[in-house]
Amino acid sequence: MDTIQNRISAFVKLGVFLSQFSQKKIAKKENIEHNDLFFDGFKHQLKVAGENNTWFTKENLLFATESWSKALTQENINKWIIDESLGNNKSQKVAVIMAGNIPLVGFHDFLSVLISGHSVLVKQSSNDKHLLPFLAKYLEYVEPELKGRIEFTEQKLTGFDAVIATGSNNTARYFEYYFKDKPSIIRKSRNSLAVITGNESEKDFENLSEDIFRYFGLGCRSVSKLFIPKGYDFDNFFKGMFNQQEIINNAKYANNYDYNKAVYLMSEFDILENGFLMIKEDASYASPIASVFYEYYDNVDDLKIKLWEEREQIQCIVAKDFIENEIAFGQTQNPQLWDYADGVNTLEFLSKI
Incomplete structure (x- = not known):
């Protein structure tokens, strides 16, 4: 039975x-x-x-x-x-x-x-x-x-x-x-994002590199966007990313990196890059392979309101003591069974059909 x-x-x-x-x-x-x-x-x-x-x-x-x-x-x-x-x-x-x-x-x-x-x-x-x-x-x-x-x-x-x-x-x-x-x-x-406050350790950024590079950034739980405070220095961020440098040895990833870099340079966009990852200021949540977008914020409360208003576009928010239901650095690709995609309880839906 x-x-x-x-x-x-x-x-x-x-x-x-x-x-x-x-x-x-x-x-x-x-x-x-x-x-x-x-x-x-x-x-x-x-x-x-x-x-x-x-x-x-x-x-x-x-x-x-x-x-x-x-x-x-x-x-x-x-x-x-x-x-x-x-x-x-x-x-x-x-x-x-x-x-x-x-x-x-x-x-x-x-x-x-x-x-x-x-x-x-x-x-x-x-x-x-x-x-x-x-x-x-x-x-x-x-x-x-x-x-x-x-x-x-x-x-x-x-x-x-x-x-x-x-x-x-x-x-x-x-x-x-x-x-x-x-x-x-x-x-x-949907896409995932990380909120950077400036209080992160190098270890936090090493963990974040897992959220960015796991599955080459192709998952909806992959971090493709950063929110950063005005005047932020990206040195620590890039130091944390460095442990993923081997990714450029993947031919398909390298082709995407070269192509997207060429597109950005021809369009005269300002980008920062380290040989295997580009970051670019952009309001969009979805960034191409081998790149991450970033956006500055002035005020924490305004950012929380913005993220609430745009929640339909967001899968995960990676942060440290910033917002309710945040995900710890390095943990986006380890969801629990009760972490539902898009926040829709599948079991509840299935119990009512």
Whole structure:
């Protein structure tokens, strides 16, 4: 019989399976269910994912798998679902349209739908299509009740009851029109920012470099914008970034760096750069790869009002004792299960469809 406990147990087992694939090493462990069937296969899928999308370096793929292995514990899942009424809903088919900007970016929606007792119909991005179907097979092996509850398609979506779709601002408009008759969560583009006060240590900036450079800055939780006090000296900032200098050895990143630098110089923009990162004064939140925008602020209260007014564009605010719900330097890419994208409680939505 399908129960919430069985579903939790399946994802906890998946977390244990993923714990074999960490940044330090890939190592087969004893006593992991169905490991002989799946370990080598997943190792191969990681390789194929990297070949299919050169942004998906081995380090970033393993960072993603390690992050999910840490998130999928019994304690974490119980804490996440404790206030939700998930046992009572009629099972529906929920379509999930996933982005492909970082590895396993749609996994939280996939997890949320299944843990809520629904069936999931997944439409993946071609940029990230190798890992999730394989992990879904593992889940079906450890919990046979999930068989028939997970479907992947590359065709037009049909026969679903609700939808969770993630895309750009342009595709969101299309989604809103196309799915107007269904219960939906439609996510648009968002970016993350850091508020610099001038009281940061060099260690804070080293940690911030993780928020800026992890996944090459392609995630919505990647910091692409800084707010800095008037007259700020960027020396400490650049010192903190220095430990990421190896990133320029990635050919795709280097090409973006060279291209964007040429565009800025031809447009005669004032930029500061250190050989692998450019910073430019700009009011926009979304900066191109290999660059971060910054904006000056005069008054802390005015900045807080501005960030509140523009919250629809913001995913995370990285800061130190500045604002409610801020994220510590270096922690944007380690969200908890209850840190919902766009602040929309997916489980609550799924409990009411």
